[in-house]
Amino acid sequence: MNGPFSLPRRAPRKVTQPKVTLAHGGGGTAMRDLIEDVFLETFSGAGHAAPEDQARFDLSALAAQGDRLAFTTDAFVVDPLFFPGGDIGKLAVCGTINDLAVGGARPVALSCAVIIEEGLPLETLRAVVASMARTAAEAGVVIVTGDTKVVARGACDKLFLTTTGIGVVRTGLDVGIAKGRPGDVVLVNGLLGDHGAAILNARGDLALETPIESDCAPLHDLVATLIAAAPGIRMMRDATRGGVAAVLNELAEASGVGVRIRETDVPLRPEVNGFCEILGLDPLYLANEGKLVAVVPPEEAEAALAAVRAHLLGREAAIIGRLAAERPGRVVMETRFGGERIVDMLVGDQLPRIC
Amino acid sequence: MCLGIPGRIVAIADEDAMLAVVDVSGVRRTVDVVCVAQEGEPLEALIGVWVLVHVGFAMSRIDEEEAAATLKVLAEIGEMEGELDAMRTGSVAPLAPAN
Amino acid sequence: MRFVDEFRDPALAAALIREIGTICATLGRAKDDPVTVMEVCGGHTHAIFRYGLEGLLPDLIEFVHGPGCPVCVLPMGRVDDCVAIAERPEVIFATFGDAMRVPGSRKSLLQAKADGADVRMVYSPLDALELARRNPDREVVFFGLGFETTMPSTALTVQRAARERITNFSLFCNHITIIPTLRALLEQPDFGIDGFIGPGHVSMVIGTAPYRFIAEEFRKPLVVAGFEPIDLLQSLLMILRQMAAGEARIENQYARVVPERGNPSALRAVEEVYEPRPTFEWRGLGSIERSGVRLREPYAAFDAERRFAVPDVKVADPAACRCGEVLTGAVKPWACPVFGTTCTPEMPLGALMVSSEGACAAYYQYGGLRGAA
Numbered sequence: 001m002n003g004p005f006s007l008p009r010r011a012p013r014k015v016t017q018p019k020v021t022l023a024h025g026g027g028g029t030a031m032r033d034l035i036e037d038v039f040l041e042t043f044s045g046a047g048h049a050a051p052e053d054q055a056r057f058d059l060s061a062l063a064a065q066g067d068r069l070a071f072t073t074d075a076f077v078v079d080p081l082f083f084p085g086g087d088i089g090k091l092a093v094c095g096t097i098n099d100l101a102v103g104g105a106r107p108v109a110l111s112c113a114v115i116i117e118e119g120l121p122l123e124t125l126r127a128v129v130a131s132m133a134r135t136a137a138e139a140g141v142v143i144v145t146g147d148t149k150v151v152a153r154g155a156c157d158k159l160f161l162t163t164t165g166i167g168v169v170r171t172g173l174d175v176g177i178a179k180g181r182p183g184d185v186v187l188v189n190g191l192l193g194d195h196g197a198a199i200l201n202a203r204g205d206l207a208l209e210t211p212i213e214s215d216c217a218p219l220h221d222l223v224a225t226l227i228a229a230a231p232g233i234r235m236m237r238d239a240t241r242g243g244v245a246a247v248l249n250e251l252a253e254a255s256g257v258g259v260r261i262r263e264t265d266v267p268l269r270p271e272v273n274g275f276c277e278i279l280g281l282d283p284l285y286l287a288n289e290g291k292l293v294a295v296v297p298p299e300e301a302e303a304a305l306a307a308v309r310a311h312l313l314g315r316e317a318a319i320i321g322r323l324a325a326e327r328p329g330r331v332v333m334e335t336r337f338g339g340e341r342i343v344d345m346l347v348g349d350q351l352p353r354i355c
Numbered sequence: 356m357c358l359g360i361p362g363r364i365v366a367i368a369d370e371d372a373m374l375a376v377v378d379v380s381g382v383r384r385t386v387d388v389v390c391v392a393q394e395g396e397p398l399e400a401l402i403g404v405w406v407l408v409h410v411g412f413a414m415s416r417i418d419e420e421e422a423a424a425t426l427k428v429l430a431e432i433g434e435m436e437g438e439l440d441a442m443r444t445g446s447v448a449p450l451a452p453a454n
Numbered sequence: 455m456r457f458v459d460e461f462r463d464p465a466l467a468a469a470l471i472r473e474i475g476t477i478c479a480t481l482g483r484a485k486d487d488p489v490t491v492m493e494v495c496g497g498h499t500h501a502i503f504r505y506g507l508e509g510l511l512p513d514l515i516e517f518v519h520g521p522g523c524p525v526c527v528l529p530m531g532r533v534d535d536c537v538a539i540a541e542r543p544e545v546i547f548a549t550f551g552d553a554m555r556v557p558g559s560r561k562s563l564l565q566a567k568a569d570g571a572d573v574r575m576v577y578s579p580l581d582a583l584e585l586a587r588r589n590p591d592r593e594v595v596f597f598g599l600g601f602e603t604t605m606p607s608t609a610l611t612v613q614r615a616a617r618e619r620i621t622n623f624s625l626f627c628n629h630i631t632i633i634p635t636l637r638a639l640l641e642q643p644d645f646g647i648d649g650f651i652g653p654g655h656v657s658m659v660i661g662t663a664p665y666r667f668i669a670e671e672f673r674k675p676l677v678v679a680g681f682e683p684i685d686l687l688q689s690l691l692m693i694l695r696q697m698a699a700g701e702a703r704i705e706n707q708y709a710r711v712v713p714e715r716g717n718p719s720a721l722r723a724v725e726e727v728y729e730p731r732p733t734f735e736w737r738g739l740g741s742i743e744r745s746g747v748r749l750r751e752p753y754a755a756f757d758a759e760r761r762f763a764v765p766d767v768k769v770a771d772p773a774a775c776r777c778g779e780v781l782t783g784a785v786k787p788w789a790c791p792v793f794g795t796t797c798t799p800e801m802p803l804g805a806l807m808v809s810s811e812g813a814c815a816a817y818y819q820y821g822g823l824r825g826a827a
Contacts, residue, residue, distance in 0.1 A: 339506025411578025
């Protein structure tokens with residue numbers, strides 16, 4: 001535009017307001033400043049490429065890494081935003097990396113959509129974004145595109161994140177929930193229930209003091225180790241909402257097998273056990289964010305367990321059970337002294353059982 | 356109903372309000388100790404005592420002698436001492452469901 | 455965990471089960487006429503399923519899951535009342551997690567929360583009182599629920615509120631008492647239970663004397679039991695030994711926690727704060743005289759029922775449900791025509807499908823390995 005009123009276009013500025021306002025989502029310079037200053041700087045560092053509406057990938061480079069593309073998305077609405085062992089940003093990056101990894105894919109890139117409630121302190125947003133960037137960098141994946149929306153107070157709760165990820169599936173590797181066979185061995189990579197207990201407690205209504213921290217971690221490197229040790233691996237799932245119980249039930253149903261686990265073999269932190277005893281919860285249903293369930297053929301079980309245990313994120317790994325032809329579709333737990341009970345899916349959230 | 360679990364009193368939170376801190380496997384919670392305090396005894400005396408905790412209240416002192424007595428009776432049932440040892444060392448097959 | 459793990463020892467369990475089998479064989483009972491033992495308390499029901507005890511015992515023994523789950527026996531009309539209170543804009547409604555899903559005739563607390571009611575899940579009534587301290591401009595109502603175990607905790611909380619002159623705290627009292635209920639069960643004409651596993655944590659408050667009438671008038675053994683699997687097995691053995699000797703006594707297996715006299719401080723608080731209601735309605739069982747309590751006059755200011763108008767409408771139990779018969783042991787859960795069909799944990803119709811401690815929900819969830827599976 002020419003004319004007496006035209007001004008030179010200004011360069012994006014640092015955001016100095018203490019709180020996010022609706023103006024930051026309005027499509028004008030305030031939004032541009034927010035995206036440049038808070039997101040682009042943090043995700044890509046200074047001197048990033050000109051922002052486009054999409055990330056572009058060199059197909060031949062991707063194709064060299066495997067034979068299929070894996071694609072996944074996940075929304076994160078955790079309350080509180082910061083909790084012992086992590087925060088919503090770390091969770092969003094790890095969650096999507098893990099969803100790719102358990103499909104046998106090497107994660108390549110993530111996108112991040114952010115919905116911000118107006119009034120969110122900018123400091124909070126910066127901390128979450130920094131945590132995302134740090135987690136992604138440590139995991140060796142890049143956050144390549146994203147979107148920001150600001151909504152009116154009450155239209156969302158502080159901050160919601162959606163991360164989408166792509167990865168490349170290792171050539172020839174075919175894992176799946178329906179691939180379990182009788183005789184296969186079920187293993188987990190460590191102590192269960194930490195994340196669920198940490199979050200429930202961080203909400204504060206229960207007024208319990210615990211040293212329990214979320215186990216939130218990216219599992220792709222562990223998965224690589226596991227696959228190398230057990231190339232015949234049948235299935236992997238990260239045991240998030242619904243816990244190990246939900247994964248095992250899906251496995252039993254999809255594979256048409258019975259799953260038999262032993263209570264004494266389920267690895268639990270004593271504090272998580274205590275937490276569950278106090279509240280009448282079952283740790284098998286608590287969420288995990290750094291734990292996976294893997295099913296491997298019996299002849300590879302020992303090697304798989306040894307490899308996982310040698311990894312930093314698998315030191316407390318354990319074989320918790322086996323698949324069987326009997327009772328297809330059911331998960332049966334051998335209790336501590338030889339009794340049996342069925343581990344079913346829950347209807348909804350697990351509620352503390354007190355009175 | 357009536358979920359209660361054993362915990363150990365590890366600190367006094369508020370002497371006047373009769374509140375103490377109880378530890379259950381490393382998880383701590385402030386509980387009301389009115390029901391387990393003894394008249395004329397300072398609350399400090401409760402530190403180290405095992406109590407049964409229900410909805411934030413210490414409801415009973417756990418009697419360690421009674422617990423030991425119960426376990427002794429159990430150990431004497433049948434002539435199972437040898438059997439127990441055998442089972443713990445794995446030389447007897449574990450239980451299978453009766454049906 | 456101390457005082458827990460010792461009572462989960464599989465080797466001990468094996469020895470107990472063998473001994474139970476031996477005594478059972480001497481009682482002259484048959485598969486179609488098994489020894490029936492009622493565990494009164496929902497916590498025991500939960501433990502029996504959690505550890506898979508039923509599958510380990512001889513066929514000649516059958517557990518009957520009694521009425522001791524306060525969430526299950528709460529009548530629909532009372533749930534409607536509590537939803538009505540929770541939906542008032544000035545109210546923060548604090549409850550134990552168990553009660554969130556119990557259906558009223560309109561909705562559950564969970565649904566009321568979804569519709570905008572401020573419902574908070576707490577671990578202790580003390581936490582509800584703390585909510586009142588922190589929110590002086592709101593009315594905090596605690597959902598008082600449970601038998602004698604929980605009664606002292608709410609009584610002491612109300613007394614604490616009175617002492618601190620906290621005026622925005624009140625209790626919606628639905629406490630119920632076990633003794634009148636046991637008597638009502640025993641007085642049913644065809645009540646065929648051979649013996650009782652007594653509620654351990656109720657007994658740590660009330661002691662063992664109140665059960666004497668069960669042995670003296672009705673000639674049934676009762677053994678107060680702890681909640682670990684070894685506790686339950688030992689209690690069962692104690693009942694069988696009484697039966698074999700032709701005796702009916704009240705025994706205490708849970709002496710490490712239950713003093714014979716109960717807890718005098720707890721009983722004093724209960725006595726000071728509560729008085730019996732002339733009658734109280736139980737879901738599945740109907741009205742039972744003097745089986746519920748309410749706040750005494752000096753504590754009227756803390757009584758949510760007097761503070762807020764509630765609909766107070768009786769709602770009949772769904773006709774198809776056979777909850778009452780399941781509770782008294784007359785039929786097994788899967789014999790009920792709606793079990794697992796129109797009555798499931800997702801959409802409970804009857805009382806016993808509501809809480810995980812209800813007999814039907816426990817069978818459904820853990821798949822009663824004997825009958826229903």
